[in-house]
Amino acid sequence: MQSLTRFFHSLGFALLFCLAVVPxxxxxxxxxxxxxxxxxxxxxxxxxxxxxxxxxxxxxxxxxxxxxxxxxxxxxxxxxxxxxxxxxxxxxxxxxxxxxxxxxxxxxxxVGRLALVAPKNSPLALDIELNGLKALLAAGQLERFAIANPDHAPYGERARELLKKLGLWDELQTKLILGENASQAAQFAISGSTQGGIIPLSLAIAPQFQALGHYLALPTDLHGPLxxxxxxxxxxxxxxxxxxxxxxxxxxxxxxxxxxxxxxxx
Missing domain, CATH: 3.40.190.10 (Periplasmic binding protein-like II)
Structure with a gap:
């Protein structure tokens, strides 16, 4: 896994949502x-x-x-x-x-839900079984994929559960970019520096996100409740x-x- 802090420090990425820990x-x-x-x-x-x-x-x-x-x-x-x-x-x-x-x-x-998301210029096809993600991995075309850090962010933990259930977790290890929280994961998922990510549906629905990306709500039976x-x-x-x-x-x-x-x- 790559550290988001190290990876994006040099990019100077503008925080589209202003979602960091800011009052x-x-x-x-x-x-x-x-x-x-x-x-x-x-x-x-x-x-x-x-x-x-x-x-x-x-x-x-x-x-x-x-x-x-x-x-x-x-x-x-x-x-x-x-x-x-x-x-x-x-x-x-x-x-x-x-x-x-x-x-x-x-x-x-x-009660929260997860969403599979991708920037509008991404080759990632969105589907509830993540077949599009599997196809990109198989073709060697997936470079980076964002989720929140599962060690302290519940939405990252549930994303990990979902990816494990679909047999994708191990294969994604070298591609994962971890946000410190769900909002950072959302920012990185549509930054153009990843092909997509799994983030809260509540962020994907926001107009600020939809202007830059696509989203698909994921089934709740693929992970524990939020x-x-x-x-x-x-x-x-x-x-x-x-x-x-x-x-x-x-x-x-x-x-x-x-x-x-x-x-x-x-």
Missing amino acids: STSRAADNAPIPAIAAAANIKFALDDIVKNFTAETGLKVRVSYGSSGNFVAQIQHGAPFEMLLSADERYIAELNKVGFTQGEGVQYA NQRMALMPKASSTAERFYQYLQSDAARAVFTQYGFGLPVS
């Missing part, structure tokens, strides 16, 4: 302390819309940082002052709850608590649906 802050004028929210990178576009709607309705601000769920768990355990975590995999919330870093078990807020869960930290403020409740509202659920997420039973 996203609502703009309402309010002197109250602004709670810091940690969120899985795959919900970037959906959560940005939800934050805007929340601010419009309440006048309250939240500050969101996006990254991989596994990295956020480590940061929270080392004292990072986040008041809420929206994880891409519910096991991370369970891990934090077990050692007393959350208020209870939290709430599942969405049950996305959120929880408040013990010292969460009233604003964070209100945002937590808003994320469970019909308005927020409608936005998640718009970006390709399934919804848990209320």
